[in-house]
Amino acid sequence: MTEEIIIAGFGGQGVLSMGKILAYSGVMQNKEVSWMPSYGPEMRGGTANVTVIISDDRISSPIINSFDTAIILNQQSMDKFEKTIKPGGLLIYDPNGITRHPVRRDINIYSIEAADEAGKLGLSKVFNMMVLGGFLKLKPLIAPEYLHKGLQKSLPVRHHNLIEDNEKAVEIGKALLKPVLVLN
Amino acid sequence: MGELRLMKGNEAVAEAAIRAGCDGYFGYPITPQSEIMEYLMVEKPHERTGMVVLQAESEVASINMLYGGAGTGKMVMTSSSSPGISLMQEGISYMAGAELPCLIVNVVRGGPGLGTIQPSQADYFQAVKGGGHGDYHMIVLAPASVQEMSDFVKLGFDLAFKYRTPVLILSDGAIGQMMEKVELFDPIPRRTNEEVIRQCPWAATGKPKERDHIIITSLDLDPAGQEKINLKLQAKYRQMKKDEVRFEMIQCEDAEYIFIAFGLSARICQKAMDIARAKNIKVGLFRPVTLFPFPAKAIAEISKKVKGMLVVEMNAGQMIEDVRLSLDSPQKVEHYGRFGGIIPAPDEVVSALEQQIIGG
Amino acid sequence: MEEQFAKLDIRKDENIVYKRTPLLVDRPLSYCPGCGHGTVHRMLMETLEEMDIQDKTIGISPVGCSVLAYDFLNIDMLGAAHGRAPALATAIKRMWPDKFVFTYQGDGDLAAIGTAETIHACNRGENFVIIFINNGIYGMTGGQMAPTTLPGMRSSTSPYGRDEKTMGHPLRMTELVAQLPGTYFVTRQAVHTPNHVRRTKKALRKAFENQKLNVGISFIEVVSNCNSGWKMTPVNSNKWMEDNMFPYYPLGDIKVDGKIVEPKAVTAKAGE
Numbered sequence: 122m123t124e125e126i127i128i129a130g131f132g133g134q135g136v137l138s139m140g141k142i143l144a145y146s147g148v149m150q151n152k153e154v155s156w157m158p159s160y161g162p163e164m165r166g167g168t169a170n171v172t173v174i175i176s177d178d179r180i181s182s183p184i185i186n187s188f189d190t191a192i193i194l195n196q197q198s199m200d201k202f203e204k205t206i207k208p209g210g211l212l213i214y215d216p217n218g219i220t221r222h223p224v225r226r227d228i229n230i231y232s233i234e235a236a237d238e239a240g241k242l243g244l245s246k247v248f249n250m251m252v253l254g255g256f257l258k259l260k261p262l263i264a265p266e267y268l269h270k271g272l273q274k275s276l277p278v279r280h281h282n283l284i285e286d287n288e289k290a291v292e293i294g295k296a297l298l299k300p301v302l303v304l305n
Numbered sequence: 306m307g308e309l310r311l312m313k314g315n316e317a318v319a320e321a322a323i324r325a326g327c328d329g330y331f332g333y334p335i336t337p338q339s340e341i342m343e344y345l346m347v348e349k350p351h352e353r354t355g356m357v358v359l360q361a362e363s364e365v366a367s368i369n370m371l372y373g374g375a376g377t378g379k380m381v382m383t384s385s386s387s388p389g390i391s392l393m394q395e396g397i398s399y400m401a402g403a404e405l406p407c408l409i410v411n412v413v414r415g416g417p418g419l420g421t422i423q424p425s426q427a428d429y430f431q432a433v434k435g436g437g438h439g440d441y442h443m444i445v446l447a448p449a450s451v452q453e454m455s456d457f458v459k460l461g462f463d464l465a466f467k468y469r470t471p472v473l474i475l476s477d478g479a480i481g482q483m484m485e486k487v488e489l490f491d492p493i494p495r496r497t498n499e500e501v502i503r504q505c506p507w508a509a510t511g512k513p514k515e516r517d518h519i520i521i522t523s524l525d526l527d528p529a530g531q532e533k534i535n536l537k538l539q540a541k542y543r544q545m546k547k548d549e550v551r552f553e554m555i556q557c558e559d560a561e562y563i564f565i566a567f568g569l570s571a572r573i574c575q576k577a578m579d580i581a582r583a584k585n586i587k588v589g590l591f592r593p594v595t596l597f598p599f600p601a602k603a604i605a606e607i608s609k610k611v612k613g614m615l616v617v618e619m620n621a622g623q624m625i626e627d628v629r630l631s632l633d634s635p636q637k638v639e640h641y642g643r644f645g646g647i648i649p650a651p652d653e654v655v656s657a658l659e660q661q662i663i664g665g
Numbered sequence: 666m667e668e669q670f671a672k673l674d675i676r677k678d679e680n681i682v683y684k685r686t687p688l689l690v691d692r693p694l695s696y697c698p699g700c701g702h703g704t705v706h707r708m709l710m711e712t713l714e715e716m717d718i719q720d721k722t723i724g725i726s727p728v729g730c731s732v733l734a735y736d737f738l739n740i741d742m743l744g745a746a747h748g749r750a751p752a753l754a755t756a757i758k759r760m761w762p763d764k765f766v767f768t769y770q771g772d773g774d775l776a777a778i779g780t781a782e783t784i785h786a787c788n789r790g791e792n793f794v795i796i797f798i799n800n801g802i803y804g805m806t807g808g809q810m811a812p813t814t815l816p817g818m819r820s821s822t823s824p825y826g827r828d829e830k831t832m833g834h835p836l837r838m839t840e841l842v843a844q845l846p847g848t849y850f851v852t853r854q855a856v857h858t859p860n861h862v863r864r865t866k867k868a869l870r871k872a873f874e875n876q877k878l879n880v881g882i883s884f885i886e887v888v889s890n891c892n893s894g895w896k897m898t899p900v901n902s903n904k905w906m907e908d909n910m911f912p913y914y915p916l917g918d919i920k921v922d923g924k925i926v927e928p929k930a931v932t933a934k935a936g937e
Contacts, residue, residue: 156485160336160478180575181579182576184573252413328760357759362781362782364780365752366749370753372743374756374760376757396746483744498761511721512720515721518740520743522740524733524744660889
């Protein structure tokens with residue numbers, strides 16, 4: 122098993138930390154992982170993205186230009202990454218702020234209105250975990266106990282009181298997922 | 306099994322330095338490697354092991370702090386990225402001349418000049434050919450993973466003290482910034498001052514009555530003396546070429562073609578290899594781990610067994626010169642490179658193999 | 666034979682009133698006759714001998730005339746690249762806090778190419794001694810203009826005299842570092858008369874004693890002649906130094922025990 126994922130959105134949406142929690146959970150589950158962020162000035166208020174690879178085998182290139190899954194949280198990222206998804210792959214996006222919806226017909230597409238829901242519930246801080254929940258519902262690569270361990274490892278100790286909220290958000294996210302296009 | 310962590314390459318370097326028993330880190334911020342000093346400052350190594358961490362006023366000062374520390378037998382290191390490493394060249398040359406051990410980490414970014422902050426391998430020449438003035442080399446280690454970023458810190462210090470020479474870890478922005486699973490080695494206690502004095506009888510640690518005073522210098526105004534120093538250095542480099550060559554070969558047994566690549570490029574070639582093999586192209590990967598000493602003999606041997614070789618680098622063709630110098634019979638060797646912070650994609654590398662080597 | 670023994674007899678230990686300290690290596694100095702370096706070397710080594718810290722001292726020599734200081738000073742030493750001695754000393758003192766560490770630098774080394782290292786070591790309040798020999802010229806490379814060359818003063822790269830409009834002004838590095846909170850003792854001395862030599866030695870002792878207190882940089886400038894570079898006899902060069910260097914670089918303590926000495930007191934001591 123090898124899953125190649127791109128997570129992309131605005132800086133501040135928790136894109137990098139979502140990737141880190143996913144990757145750390147993978148480590149806890151004894152998978153091989155890599156987490157390769159975009160870095161530099163574009164991070165400051167601009168777009169941020171991270172490539173996460175989770176595999177049972179040694180990972181070759183941490184830098185790739187086609188993905189099994191794209192998790193997309195803003196329009197610029199949609200423009201940039203929709204076309205990079207492998208045929209038959211998966212696109213999950215939050216429609217909040219999206220003006221041009223995906224056009225591909227050879228991939229599975231799901232929407233997740235996590236930003237709205239997080240705002241309503243006052244859980245904006247764990248918006249990214251809702252999105253991660255949506256992903257894990259479709260691709261249960263990580264068992265819940267390892268996600269818990271991943272959270273423990275990736276969050277600083279002073280934020281460990283937030284682990285519960287994070288796990289709650291994952292469950293909420295699973296329920297928010299809506300199919301847009303599902304291939305047979 | 307050591308402790309498992311998910312870490313950035315830069316963080317792994319910093320944690321490994323503490324665990325290796327490093328006595329002092331001296332550095333200056335520059336992207337994409339600033340996490341090394343940031344991590345060290347957060348970790349308070351002076352409390353964990355007594356290690357000194359100091360933000361210097363420049364890379365010039367950093368490398369000369371290393372000169373001072375190393376001259377007194379301490380285990381010292383610095384890190385920087387390309388423009389900062391250029392500034393250090395004077396100090397590195399002095400340390401090579403004075404035969405002082407130290408570890409330098411270059412998290413390479415695109416150049417020339419201020420260039421870009423994106424990953425590159427364009428500092429290969431600077432790293433393996435000396436870099437500064439005078440006839441000298443550093444041992445150059447090229448990590449291709451976060452795991453090796455950690456492991457090579459320890460290996461680097463071992464080699465630095467074994468040969469009393471500066472050792473360079475030639476990494477790049479991608480390996481510095483990316484996170485992977487790392488198995489950390491168990492901490493090695495820092496040497497006590499008494500152990501430093503005992504293990505480094507050449508170091509300037511304060512002159513007791515019973516021995517002559519020690520002078521750490523790269524200066525000998527008498528050309529005969531200076532030639533002697535040079536001959537000693539050259540003998541040391543020959544020894545390194547004999548004993549310290551390291552490389553990795555992946556799927557080379559049945560290969561008709563070979564990628565030759567180091568560091569991040571080697572990882573990309575591994576993926577390219579999978580793509581090519583899916584197309585029934587039998588390609589293997591030869592990855593030099595030490596760039597100096599260069600695995601010349603092993604490359605010469607494998608070159609005889611294959612139809613062609615593609616050297617893949619994130620530069621305009623630097624390591625390929627050493628590859629060509631390694632071959633004792635004419636071989637089909639081509640170069641594929643991207644520069645200025647662009648990372649070649651695996652399928653791009655496969656196309657290059659098909660066009661330049663197989664079809665060419 | 667008897668006569669010879671009679672001569673030797675007066676060399677009994679109890680008759681010796683002065684001798685070379687064993688902390689100076691028994692070899693001829695490479696400095697020009699009349700130069701102040703040798704005197705500073707001797708005062709420095711006598712200080713270390715009197716404090717009995719030869720085995721605890723690590724010195725750093727510069728690039729310049731005193732590049733070979735390590736050949737004469739019988740202590741463990743490192744030869745630094747041009748201007749970088751304070752960086753070396755910083756690391757050494759940080760990792761060997763119980764050692765006595767000093768740099769020995771000229772004006773080109775300390776006040777031109779090494780300005781950043783000097784200022785920042787002083788500003789961090791490192792705990793070592795900086796000995797700064799200021800002769801207003803690059804001696805070793807053949808008498809070129811230094812940052813401390815006086816206005817109108819001729820050198821091989823200011824053959825018509827230093828023109829402040831195009832070549833800048835002489836740099837009073839010592840006054841400059843005295844302003845930094847990281848310096849604890851800052852003084853300017855000379856070694857051309859026995860009286861000045863005594864004062865310099867006193868300053869050296871104070872500087873090395875300060876290292877025990879862990880209170881910051883002790884910075885000793887010694888205004889010296891360069892009879893070769895200035896193209897004068899040693900005697901004339903000392904006279905020229907008094908008449909020209911001292912008014913611009915007044916002698917005396919500038920900062921003592923972390924406090925700036927009143928400027929009046931400095932003026933009063935000038936030219937003593």
